[in-house]
Amino acid sequence: MNKRQELILQIVKEGGPITGEQIADQLNLTRATLRPDLAILTMAGFLDARPRVGYFYTGKSGTQLLTENLxxxxxxxxxxxxxVVSENVSVYDAICTMFLEDVGTMFVVDHNSKLVGVLSRKDLLRASIGKQELTNIPVNIIMTRMPNITMCKKEDLLIDIAQKLIEKQIDALPIVKETENGFEVVGRITKTNITKAFLSLAKDQ
Amino acid sequence: MNKRQELILQIVKEGGPITGEQIADQLNLTRATLRPDLAILTMAGFLDARPRVGYFYTGKSGTQLLTENLxxxxxxxxxxxxxVVSENVSVYDAICTMFLEDVGTMFVVDHNSKLVGVLSRKDLLRASIGKQELTNIPVNIIMTRMPNITMCKKEDLLIDIAQKLIEKQIDALPIVKETENGFEVVGRITKTNITKAFLSLAKDQ
Incomplete structure (x- = not known):
């Protein structure tokens, strides 16, 4: 941004909405001289123009414009x-499923295939150093259960899910669809998916 | 981008480097008329201008410009x-440390405090469903050991680390500093850190 563009931005920030004519007056320049600068500031998203109103400051920094892509x-x-595993499955079988499927988080469902719990590697590890026989404990004893489950929908913004994962200090969320008798698990979103999204931003799409 | 800017971009793509004068000729317009459009295309990063050479196409798309921020x-x-844990610590003690510190990955060091292995929750979970007594197995039996450890440096680009985490299907990397007798562990970078970086892009920095 050149010196004149910075001046214009300052003027609009303080006095906007303001017409091109008025900005030109304040700078002792002609409207024509200003036109390229105003075009650039508008194109870059710093200013917005409304017919018969004038220019106003969008309040957007370069970073904010970048984040609109996110x-x-x-x-x-x-x-x-x-x-997913059934709530009656043993902790031992759940651990085997976790290794077979190579996932860090599994979802527990009832006989109607509706979400009732979440099982993390941490939950399974905690159970496995206990004194009990792992083949005798059903997962519904050790899982995180409803209503303490953070869920999301397919239509949610990835950035909001990243926020939830960090806030709640969890690795994955179930993606659900609401039905009459509970939540159906239709997907899984994890920090691995977020890492892939981060990578996708850096690649030519 | 307006119709005329698209035309200019096309002309420079095909005939660049090319002077503003020459572009104006091709479009039957004056140099002055073109100035705002050329300024915008340059400001937005699509074109670059070199004195006494002219305009040339940078080959950058909007997405590429975004990714330069990454x-x-x-x-x-x-x-x-x-x-970090010492290589002689038992698997049981390592699991306790993992819960106390609330991390998903720990690094194993020798008596010189140099990196010799990595322990993930998955490694510990695998060991814990085995038949052995966890207090009797040292972690160096079950850890991923050198030279099979993917490491990184503080100066590495986050985007390259995200790539490694996905490629190698791991959750965390040790950040190391090379010394005469091995690698000193100075940090840890995880998918959680990448998720936070992703979030930071969306926030006003």
């Missing part, structure tokens, strides 16, 4: 397939 | 503190 990434474009 | 994120700005 606001276009949705859960449905980066999700993974969910791995 | 190329400014370094490991050192998003790293976490590493959690």
């Amino acid at each position: 606001q276009k990434l949705y859960v449905k474009d980066f999700q993974s397939i969910p791995v | 190329q400014k994120l370094y490991v050192k700005d998003f790293q976490s503190i590493p959690v």
Whole structure:
């Protein structure tokens, strides 16, 4: 941004909405001289122009404009397939499923295939150093259960899910669809998916 | 981008480097008329101008320009503190440390405090469903050992680390500093850190 563009930005910030004519007056320049600068500031997103109103400051920095691209990434474009186990399965069998499927988080469902719990590697590890026989404990004893489960929808913004994962200090969320008798698990979104999204930003799409 | 800007971009793509004068000729317009459009295309990064040479096409799309911002994120700005255990510690004690420190990956060091292995929750879970007594097995039996450890440096680009985490299907990397007798562990970088970096892009920095 050149010196004159910075001046214009300052003027609009303080006095906007303001016409091109008025900005030119303040700078002792002609409207024609200013036109390229105003075009650039508008094109770059710093200013917005409304007919018969004038220019106003959008309040957007370069970084904010960059982040608008992030606001276009949705859960449905980066999700993974969910791995589910029945609530009556033993902790031992759940651990085996976790290794077979190579996932870090599994979802527990009832006889109607509706979400009732979440099992993380941490939950399974905690159970496995206990004194009990792992083949005798059903997963519904050790899982995180409803209503303490953070869920999301396919249409959610990826950036909001990243926020939830960090806030709640968890690795994965179930993607659900609401039905009459509960939530159906339709997907899984993890820090791995977020890492892939981060990478996708750096690649030519 | 307006129709005329698209035309200019096309002309420069095909005939660049080319002077403003020459572009104006091709479009039957004056140099003055073109000036705002050329300024915008240059400002937006599509064209670059060199004195006494003319305009040339940078080959950059809007997405590429966005991603240049990603190329400014370094490991050192998003790293976490590493959690290390000695190679003689038992698997049981390592699991306790993992819960106490609340991490998903720990690094194993020798008597010189140099990196010799990596322990993930998955490694510990695998060991814990085995038949052995966990207090009797040292971690160096079950850890991933050198030279099979993927490492990184503080100065590495975050985007390259994200790539490694996905390629190698791991959750964390040790950040190391090379010394005469091996690698000193100075940090830890995880998918959680990448998720936070992703979030930071969306926030006003």
